[in-house]
Amino acid sequence: MKQRFTALQLFSFFKFYLVCLSFLVFALKTQAQRLTKEIHSCAAARISTTPALLADGITSIPHRELMRQYDLHWYKLDLNLERNSLNISGNVTLFASALVNTVSQFAFELHPNFTIQQVLLDGIPCTIRRNNSEVIAELPTAKRAQDKLLVQVFYEGRAPSGGSAAIGNGFNTATAQPWGQQVTWSLSEPFAASEWFPVKQLLSDKADSVTVWVTTDVSNKVGSNGLLQRITPMPNQKHRYEWKSNYPIAYYLISVAVGQYEEYSFDVAMPGAPKPVLVQNYLYPGALATFKTEIDRTGPFLQLFSELFGVYPFHQEKYGHSMAPIGGGMEHQTMTTQSTFEFTLTAHELAHQWWGDEVTNADWSHIWLNEGFASYSELLALERLWVGERLNWLNKANQNALVPMKGSVFVKDSTNVSRIFNSALSYDKGALVLHMLRRALQNDALFFRILRTYREEYKYKVATTRDFQRVVEQVSGKPFQYFFDQWVYGEGYPIFDVAWAQEGSQVYIRSIQSSSSSNTPLFTTDVEYKISTSLKDTVVRVQHTKQIEDYAFKISGTITGIEVDPDQWLLNSVSGIRQDASIIPPAQSEVLVLYPNPTSGQVSLKGRKGLPTQISIYDMIGRHIRTFTPSGSSFSIADLSSGAYLLKLMYAEESAQVRILKL
Template identity: 70%
Template sequence: MKSRLPVPACFTRPFLLFLCWVALVFTSAQASAQVSTKEDHPCAVTRINNTSLLLADGITSEDHRSKMRQYDLHWYKLDLALERNSIDIRGNVILAGSSLQNSLTEFAFELHPNFTIQEVLLDGASCSVTRNGSEVLAALPKALARQEKFSVQVFYAGRAPSGAGAAIGNGFNTATAQPWGQQVTWSLSEPFAASEWFPCKQLLEDKADSVDVWVTTDVSNKVGSNGLLQRITPLLNQKHRYEWKSKYPIAYYLISVAVSNYQEYSFQVPLPGTTQPMLVQNYVYPQALATFKSEIDRTGPFLQLFSEKFGLYPFQQEKYGHSMAPIGGGMEHQTMTTQSTFEFTLTAHELAHQWWGDEVTCKDWSHIWLNEGFASYGELLALENLLPAEKLNWLNRASQSALIQPQGSVFVKDSTVVPRIFSSALSYRKGAMVLHMLRYALQNDAVFFQALQAYREEFRYKVANTRDFQKVVEHVSGRSFQYFFDQWIYGEGFPIFSVFWAQKGNQVFLRSIESSSSAATPFFKTQLEVKISTSVKDTVVVINQEEYTQDLQFKVTGQVLSLEVDPAQWHLEQVKEVVFDPFIAELLSAPVVVYPNPTSGEVRLKGGEGLPEQIIIQDMVGRHIRTFVPTSRTFSLADLGAGAYFLRLKYGESYILQRVVKL
């Protein structure tokens, strides 16, 4: 049996989301609208593709998103004043880009209404501003031609909101980390909360080419952020300025800051195929370093392992590292993850995100499993290679978590609902199990990792959706996986198996009957391993489940002692029962078989010499129901009530007995 173990810390995010969401539902009419049907969402403008309903990748209006698509964003420069015990923000942000219009007259961006906009400048010239909630329009003093480069600078000040709109808490937060008594201020913008602390363009499709983050703060503080620390500039009044720069493309929600009186703990890690070791830079609470040092040190082996499996660490020219903050888990900020604690799977998960989520980012939040499912599978790969004794425990937890959610697709149908985006059962655990099942379906680890690396190469520093990933897998493997992604990503639920078996001499007869947890996906085409333990040896056989009922016959040596379904935990399924049934041996060794079985009405005969002379139908206690002469190999049992029946098929002087289940 698969036992359920506690969910690790990196999956506290959905639980906290749920609590925050409940509070919002009771305090905000707008939030109430977000949990109704998608037709009730004025911002949830839909697009139709050939398989599923997709929603826009944000909660701003479609009109404002359309205006933000009129320019290409190249560079952010944040120059802010922050302290470790306050959510007050003041400073300016430069958004540099180029026009995608023949005549760009308005510049659209987002900034929460808590902040006062003091001035907006286009290349130094003042712009007039109109605001509607977080949506801001700056009227440009001159029209910009297509491809013309520009720089908009926004001066602003205010106190960040506390509406719990981010994946964990707010876009910008302050708290005292316990039990350390450490004051910390940090950002967490995912998915739609970057505007809660800086002026931005919240569209996943437009990554900035680079970012500078400057933070002025008290001299007792250190500031963690993206990229490399260029300098720490001394200032007046016991202040200094941390100046960070990253030259890699970056999605808006991965720009970050963390401010506290940290202790720095850094080291170098050699990576495969490189001549210079890479910096791992960590800002931790001084009192916590002794507690977490050994776990932080695992980052080196993780970097080496993932670089081997996925390809070289994406931001190798800069760094990787961590900034501590009391967030109840981790957030994969590019090149410098924010974590509340350090334990094996959490640290592995957030590092794996640097490939899956940061370098290759989901095209919209409906495909979040490409971030979270892949990073969750990074946990298993780390365990498999570095702590192999824990592999099956992880698979137990992942399967049991996913099985808690018998309905709903991995694909997020309403991507405006933050708790649904970060569903631990669907986006994290089931998403990870999808990759695990794909690895099994490919039957070749080299091809599996080749597909991951090819997907990463094609969409490096870009965005991708599920069908993009599917096409890469199909190209690398030379096989169609349409059925696989249709049932596991766009479909709902999981298969449920009842397995019946019997032994007759050295032959074992096995019947697998599949049902589903969800009517939305009534059948899953899959392969199911069964371990047969005999008095002599163990043998693993594979059931290719192509129909609701699948029969298998094979030879064994010795007396069968037990059967175990999916012993290596390759699949997401529920095993309803494994039953020894001596009748199965007679049924499956018969020259004639009735199928489909179970049936909702019509059945067919296969095998045998011609048609039986007559068919007698009896119930399970032998009572006669009717006798008829068949005119074809297909006939109906639709008039029978639900249950099991015997069919006695007469051929000359002999009878063949078949049992059939009527649904």
């Protein structure tokens, strides 16, 4: 999800901040408190100041354990809704299988604003117990493992409107300006689905399918998940929209949007899909003239992301949009809710269909697997379809991620909604983690193969950061524990203080690394330096593995400037770049120099008296490659793969170590 706010919407949101809800969390009563959410983050839900006791939601642990006694297969929502009301009535069917030997209680969640009229198990009434949003139905007959449970909940009431969720509530109504259109819509992420229907709010249990029926005034259209099966006439000038999706779906992605929409739809042909994909849009009357160009980008986005990530996950049904004044977008499965249309917003929400909808974070601590991936997809779309905006996007992402902040990309308090959807950490730094991983791999084909493998392995499932790390290591054949430890679980970013000096054709660079966070004092990373001279510009890539690194390069011409990370592949800050003759090492006869460095294969030795007795080559994680005795002052490493290597040179009374980059 991604948000853009108007002044009017911000005014409304600030009014919401005045009301708080209390939640029962494992016998500890905590006060939910409304906090401001960063401008281009996304979601709607509770904000809690409690410690991270509940990684999978805000429900109490005992209630959550009861919900884990069954596997949910199917929801059927049969509701009465209007475009200008928070009133909800109807029934919801939950079809499940028992997972334990004896299931005598069926637990679910529903906001206390709603009166439960009846709960039926296979048509037989159940007695119920309620504690705030937690509901337990006592089953008339206990179920054994693998037995089916068909539970139907009849209820009515008015959805909460106190603004205790991050953006509005789980169910909202408002007038969209300047269109003057009244709209009712849902926005359940991360914990607010229970504000409009009976639900099991555990990410690990995706429903296998969902049916959404909405009876409403004949002047309304209703957008929801999957394919529209039919529109059934009903008494009293009403009709029923009947939607059905046969794909697995997380609870927070089930959606409705009700308004006096106009439909604008088109088909998009894609390689890998057996038929064109329907793009179905429900728009405010008159909005098409304003947004048609941007909406039409959905076709190229679908084709591009299908090429990069694999065919659109829900191609047998549809993709589309329902407009609602939410100040941005929410990635409801197969039908995103958006308030407006612009390049990065539309790309972001579509990318969520892969990253968030098909593959979902296993709990909200790993939200970057949803939001960081969708945010990085904005850049991927720009690189292919609007290349001139690439650097602008990177500039903004880096600037936001470099704002002084505390915390890791991994969310330690997954009940704190403002932290879950922190713009700098979950979105921009999360996206830049992928950007840096792409550069660390030094192979775009390999990077996208990793994404496709990750997607294939966890399609319609949930995943954690370590799951993604395992796929990265499996596909690349390289260890990346250090990378995820420092960039996802660690904090901050490296800060470089750089000095340089030139002596003839030799340039010396000394880079001193500090960190913006004491929790991650050193970042092991490749760093690129752009060395500009009077004759040409050269970009060199080196490894930074300790606080102070010294490098030496051969150049042509006189240095006119040095730049750190010229193409913005690394999240970093530079405290200074200065010329400093004191870093020139002692006389060359005493100093060992390997050149050229980087090299395409041939390496020459210069400096120390005599040749080393032997040279050993290691990769940068310490694996021995070979040892040999040099026959002269030159030797070849042309057979090595591209990357950085450590050369250990043994002399009669001493040894030396030199890092070299093989192109």
